[in-house]
Amino acid sequence: MQIIFDESQTRLNLMRAFAGESQSRQRYYQAALIAQQQKLVSIERVFRFTAEQEERHAMVFWKFLKDSSGGDIDFTAGFPAGVFEDIQQLLDSSAAEEEKEYSIVYPDFARIAADEGFTDIASKFRMIAEIENTHNMRFKYYGDLLRNGKLFRDDNVEQTWMCLNCGHIHKGSEPPNECPVCRAAQGYFIREYEAAFTSSEM
Ligand SMILES: [Fe+2]
C-alpha cells in the first residue's frame, strides 16, 4: 500500500537526492576547471562528462517532487566538503562519494521507497545507483592512472594515443610532448580506446 506522498520519507529522500546530485554536478564542474588550468584535458573531460550526467539525475529526482510544488521541504543531511586543488585528491574523493551513493545511500532510499509503496521511485533510485557505480569506476580508473604515473605512459610500446584536439593518432609507449599536427600539449592525449565514438567495428 502506498502512503501519502507528503507524509513519506521518500519525499525527503528525493529532495536529499536532488540536493546531492546538484552539488555533485557543481563539484565536478569545478574539478573540470582545475584540471583545465593544469592542462589535464582528459581529466577535465571526464569531470564535465560526469557532471552532465549528474545534472540529468537531479532532474529525474526533481520531477518526482511535483506534488509538493509551492512549499518548502525541510530535511537534514550531510554533504561532502571535498574542496581540493589537487587532481589526485579530486579524483579519489569523487570516487569515494560515488561508491557511497552506489553502495549505501541510494540502495537505502530505494528500499524505503519500495516499503512506502513508491515502486517507480524505488526503481529510479536503483537504476541511478548503478550509474553512480560506473562513475565510481571511471574516477578510480583515472585516479589509478595518475597515481601510477600512467596517464601519459603505457607498458605497451604499440599503444595508440589520440589527440583530443585534432584527432591525430600516435603509436608508442607515450604520447608526444606536443601534437605534431595541431601543437596541442601532451595533456590532450588519451588512449584511443578511451575516446568516444572510435569503434573500429563500424
Ligand atoms: Fe548522480
Ligand SMILES: [Fe+2]
Ligand atoms: Fe555520479
